[in-house]
Amino acid sequence: MVTDDGMEWALYNLGRLYANQDKLDEAEKMFQRALQGYEKALGPDHTSALSMVNSLGIVYFSQGKLDEAKKMYQRALQGMEKALGPDHTSTLNTVNNFGNLYLSQGKLDEAEEMFQRALQGYEQALGLENITRYRPALITMCNLGDLFASQGHLDEAKEMYSRAHAGFQTLLGLSSDECQELEYNIASLDSKQGK
Incomplete structure (x- = not known):
């Protein structure tokens, strides 16, 4: 998951740290920066970029931004199913996240x-x-x-x-x-x- 300089990986780890501390706005910024870096370096459909998309979905969900979370989960799920298959554990993690989203909406x-x-x-x-x-x-x-x-x-x-x-x-x-x-x-x- 590391590009040449590892900046995206550092941003991702910083985002996780902020998310664990419930500093969701800061986490969102770090994940967005990491996503931009991965998309530029590896392309928008690379699994590292898709993992960032999923992470952003989690942050949006935690922030109560359910429409944004759904968009991120849809993008991550479609990309991971294509890149890794429907039964890969990374794909399934996003499927579980979708379940949480639906549960919170009463679906x-x-x-x-x-x-x-x-x-x-x-x-x-x-x-x-x-x-x-x-x-x-x-x-x-x-x-x-x-x-x-x-x-x-x-x-x-x-x-x-x-x-x-x-x-x-x-x-x-x-x-x-x-x-x-x-x-x-x-x-x-x-x-x-x-x-």
């Missing part, structure tokens, strides 16, 4: 379709053994669990939360924040079901 059927596509793709690309070591796949399981819980599909929600819990336990350990949150979600579902 639950579309959100479920995206989350299911991402999860099935991760399972095919990584295999069932390795999926528990791939954080984006585990996040997709959590997203599906949240979606199912919001729809009152408590058994399906519990299944997704349990699978994600097992994966995060393998990846990060039982005391991780992710495992603790999932244990809370599972207990909440159990109390709703009278268990």
Whole structure:
């Protein structure tokens, strides 16, 4: 992902740092500069440029700029499907992002379709053994669990939360924040079901 001088890579890393600190305006500027550099050096359809497009989509989503996020996700998804194929993990990460966008808009059927596509793709690309070591796949399981819980599909929600819990336990350990949150979600579902 590095061009001759590595400036775009540095801008990308700075953008990620700002995004992690919730300095979204600064992150947006860094990702835009990195994208311009990648497009100039490598072309707009290069996977590095498309990764920047996806990153911009995430920032726009976090800023509540849902129309801009959708445009970025559409561009990234179309480009990644063409460059990497529909089942590449980078493509699937964008598919998951689309699911989050649809979920935030209350488009639950579309959100479920995206989350299911991402999860099935991760399972095919990584295999069932390795999926528990791939954080984006585990996040997709959590997203599906949240979606199912919001729809009152408590058994399906519990299944997704349990699978994600097992994966995060393998990846990060039982005391991780992710495992603790999932244990809370599972207990909440159990109390709703009278268990």
